[in-house]
Amino acid sequence: MRARLHSALRTLWRRLREWSGDAAYETYLARADGAEPLTREAFYLESLRRRYSRPTRCC
Amino acid sequence: MNRLLSSLAWLAVALVGAGALGAIALWRGESVNGVFFVVGAGCTYLVAYRFYSAFLAARVLSLDATRATPAERLDDGRDFVPTNRWVVLGHHFAAIAGPGPLVGPTLAAQFGYLPGTLWLVAGAVLGGCVQDFVILFFSLRRDGRSLGQMARDEVGRRAGLLAMVSVLAIMVILLAVVALVVVNALKHSPWGAFTLAMTIPIAMLMGLYMRFWRPGRVMEASAIGFALILLAVVAGQWVSHSPEWAPLFTLTGPALAVAVIVYGFAASAVPVWLLLAPRDYLSAFIKVGVVLALAAGIVLVRPTIQMPALTRFVDGTGPVFAGTIFPFCFITIACGAVSGFHALISSGTTPKLLTRESDARLVGYGSMLMESFVGVMAMVAACALEPGVYFAINSPAGIVGTTAEQAATTISSWGFPLDPATMHQLARSVGEETLLNRTGGAPSLAVGMAHIFSGTIGGERLLGIWYHFAIMFEALFILTVLDAGTRVGRFMVQELLGRVFPRIARTGSWTSTLVTSGIIVGAWGYFLYQGVLDPLGGINSLWPLFGIANQILASVALVVATTILIKMGRTRYVWVTLLPMAWLVTVTLTGSWQKVFHESPRVGFLAQARALELQIADGRVSAEKVSDTRHVIFNNRLDAAVTGFLALLILALLVEAALEWYRILTGQRTALLTESPYVRTKWAEGSP
Numbered sequence: 001m002r003a004r005l006h007s008a009l010r011t012l013w014r015r016l017r018e019w020s021g022d023a024a025y026e027t028y029l030a031r032a033d034g035a036e037p038l039t040r041e042a043f044y045l046e047s048l049r050r051r052y053s054r055p056t057r058c059c
Numbered sequence: 060m061n062r063l064l065s066s067l068a069w070l071a072v073a074l075v076g077a078g079a080l081g082a083i084a085l086w087r088g089e090s091v092n093g094v095f096f097v098v099g100a101g102c103t104y105l106v107a108y109r110f111y112s113a114f115l116a117a118r119v120l121s122l123d124a125t126r127a128t129p130a131e132r133l134d135d136g137r138d139f140v141p142t143n144r145w146v147v148l149g150h151h152f153a154a155i156a157g158p159g160p161l162v163g164p165t166l167a168a169q170f171g172y173l174p175g176t177l178w179l180v181a182g183a184v185l186g187g188c189v190q191d192f193v194i195l196f197f198s199l200r201r202d203g204r205s206l207g208q209m210a211r212d213e214v215g216r217r218a219g220l221l222a223m224v225s226v227l228a229i230m231v232i233l234l235a236v237v238a239l240v241v242v243n244a245l246k247h248s249p250w251g252a253f254t255l256a257m258t259i260p261i262a263m264l265m266g267l268y269m270r271f272w273r274p275g276r277v278m279e280a281s282a283i284g285f286a287l288i289l290l291a292v293v294a295g296q297w298v299s300h301s302p303e304w305a306p307l308f309t310l311t312g313p314a315l316a317v318a319v320i321v322y323g324f325a326a327s328a329v330p331v332w333l334l335l336a337p338r339d340y341l342s343a344f345i346k347v348g349v350v351l352a353l354a355a356g357i358v359l360v361r362p363t364i365q366m367p368a369l370t371r372f373v374d375g376t377g378p379v380f381a382g383t384i385f386p387f388c389f390i391t392i393a394c395g396a397v398s399g400f401h402a403l404i405s406s407g408t409t410p411k412l413l414t415r416e417s418d419a420r421l422v423g424y425g426s427m428l429m430e431s432f433v434g435v436m437a438m439v440a441a442c443a444l445e446p447g448v449y450f451a452i453n454s455p456a457g458i459v460g461t462t463a464e465q466a467a468t469t470i471s472s473w474g475f476p477l478d479p480a481t482m483h484q485l486a487r488s489v490g491e492e493t494l495l496n497r498t499g500g501a502p503s504l505a506v507g508m509a510h511i512f513s514g515t516i517g518g519e520r521l522l523g524i525w526y527h528f529a530i531m532f533e534a535l536f537i538l539t540v541l542d543a544g545t546r547v548g549r550f551m552v553q554e555l556l557g558r559v560f561p562r563i564a565r566t567g568s569w570t571s572t573l574v575t576s577g578i579i580v581g582a583w584g585y586f587l588y589q590g591v592l593d594p595l596g597g598i599n600s601l602w603p604l605f606g607i608a609n610q611i612l613a614s615v616a617l618v619v620a621t622t623i624l625i626k627m628g629r630t631r632y633v634w635v636t637l638l639p640m641a642w643l644v645t646v647t648l649t650g651s652w653q654k655v656f657h658e659s660p661r662v663g664f665l666a667q668a669r670a671l672e673l674q675i676a677d678g679r680v681s682a683e684k685v686s687d688t689r690h691v692i693f694n695n696r697l698d699a700a701v702t703g704f705l706a707l708l709i710l711a712l713l714v715e716a717a718l719e720w721y722r723i724l725t726g727q728r729t730a731l732l733t734e735s736p737y738v739r740t741k742w743a744e745g746s747p
Contacts, residue, residue, distance in 0.1 A: 017278065019149040020277045044274045054408070057339065057539055057544070
């Protein structure tokens with residue numbers, strides 16, 4: 001029971017980090033095979049530039 | 060056996076929902092409880108999701124879970140990322156839920172609780188959710204292409220241009236009207252103005268934290284930001300009582316409008332990491348948290364609905380905004396039932412994140428149901444106020460006067476008893492000088508929310524804190540829409556002007572950035588300023604204009620969707636998009652016609668211009684006010700021209716699309732779809 005609760009909380013935390021964008025760099029690193037990956041800071045700035053060049057928030 | 064149990068369970072859900080909606084619609088003479096709204100809407104959503112969205116997914120669109128999505132095929136860890144469907148649902152909901160579903164139903168409550176509530180539920184289930192779902196699916200099949208690109212590819216080049224122009228037009232009007240809501244909520248309110256002003260340095264601090272100290276640590280920065288925001292809400296009370304500080308933050312409408320315009324220009328031009336992004340992160344957390352808290356509060360407090368089912372203002376003489384129930388109830392509700400702007404999100408980031416095609420049902424249809432539910436909760440919060448109080452807050456000074464005594468006399472004469480002492484007491488208990496004439500919906504919604512929250516935590520003692528927390532919550536994400544919308548509008552102006560002046564199209568150029576930011580801010584700033592100076596409060600003219608623009612954009616999206624369905628050979632199911640489209644076109648064209656040509660000066664822009672001209676000619680306008688009145692006359696004519704332009708836009712697109720449908724259906728043209736080729740998913744069912 002305790003283990004299941006622990007696992008559920010871990011999943012919830014992981015999903016919350018994915019939703020908020022907190023885990024974006026880890027997601028990127030996991031896919032950046034071969035080429036030299038961007039630093040965390042460079043990745044963050046690049047992701048903001050791409051994100052806010054199209055409608056992201058609605059009325 | 061399981062099948063029988065399932066059928067019985069769904070029958071029970073349907074009956075409970077029908078019972079709750081029946082009670083809301085048919086009970087007269089007894090107060091209805093807010094819980095009936097939650098149950099009626101909730102059960103309808105469940106049935107609609109289980110059956111209608113399943114029908115759309117299986118029969119109309121034929122979602123294919125074996126087909127690889129763009130996120131899988133083009134996975135780059137940046138734009139295209141296969142993401143858990145519940146996470147995408149959260150992303151999509153946070154993106155589509157803005158001030159519209161809160162403000163629209165609050166304003167529409169002047170007709171009574173019934174028409175707005177029914178449209179929020181029925182419009183979402185049959186129109187808004189369908190639009191969001193089908194556009195998401197079509198974009199998913201086209202590598203995440205935008206609505207404008209799909210219009211160009213599937214309907215024609217002119218349609219693409221028309222879609223882009225309509226998006227830009229709605230953006231300008233949207234930004235003006237949401238800015239006006241903020242201005243009306245914060246004028247002469249040092250507590251509110253201080254709290255909102257503090258969000259700027261707090262957001263910048265968060266920006267610096269995520270840029271230099273802990274790059275990309277969104278949750279840490281948001282936790283710090285949230286704590287500081289709460290501190291600012293509490294500190295605002297002290298500021299409002301301070302003889303030194305209070306005058307600094309006590310601003311008139313025009314002064315606040317100028318401040319918002321300057322802020323909008325700065326937010327569009329400064330680096331995105333400094334202000335826009337951190338405010339956006341903070342706003343997303345607070346938005347989702349407050350929506351959940353409001354739902355819990357309504358269930359716990361079970362507020363009694365004070366507003367009647369229908370008011371006398373269905374005849375079009377309402378003080379909040381003028382116009383009869385048809386078409387203005389539908390235009391006013393706008394985003395809570397159907398929002399054209401959602402089509403931009405459904406064809407933007409979301410299709411690039413879906414792991415499986417079948418997830419489009421949950422994300423597209425499901426998140427619009429959630430937005431509609433937000434609208435129903437806003438309706439409950441507004442209608443839980445005494446009607447007299449609701450009208451005193453939402454009516455402009457030109458109609459109910461500027462003192463509590465004048466307002467009480469006028470509003471009581473409408474059949475909604477109001478004691479002036481009630482307004483004085485309410486203003487005192489929320490920490491404001493006055494709550495009269497705060498048009499725009501935000502303050503009355505904040506009062507309603509504060510009553511619900513204080514009924515759960517803190518009681519009357521914390522009413523002022525809850526009121527200003529609600530105002531901060533509304534203003535915070537309105538400013539986020541303002542920041543993000545101005546920036547995207549700037550890019551669109553750069554793209555449009557770049558076709559004629561290629562140097563403008565360079566997004567990295569400072570000159571281009573400043574010029575195009577100036578153009579977009581100047582455009583919405585002009586409409587904002589005219590709204591602030593409008594003797595009828597601005598909302599009366601600007602909110603219907605926004606509703607018309609928004610619903611026209613929804614019509615554009617449904618025209619594109621209908622065209623694609625015909626091209627897919629699903630003509631027998633084309634009614635799923637054609638019927639909501641026909642309804643929206645009827646509503647928007649009727650609304651446009653009335654806003655331009657109606658003989659009542661409170662409804663028709665041209666009639667108001669004529670009435671004011673007559674007043675000047677008859678010498679009924681004092682010499683010092685002649686110049687201002689001429690400005691109002693010009694603004695009315697401008698609003699009439701903008702409304703007419705929007706109506707012509709949808710008519711032109713309809714003609715273009717109808718010709719295309721005719722050619723395809725009569726075999727004169729081969730239906731060519733621009734779908735990406737089928738690639739089988741490498742993931743088995745159930746993973747990742």
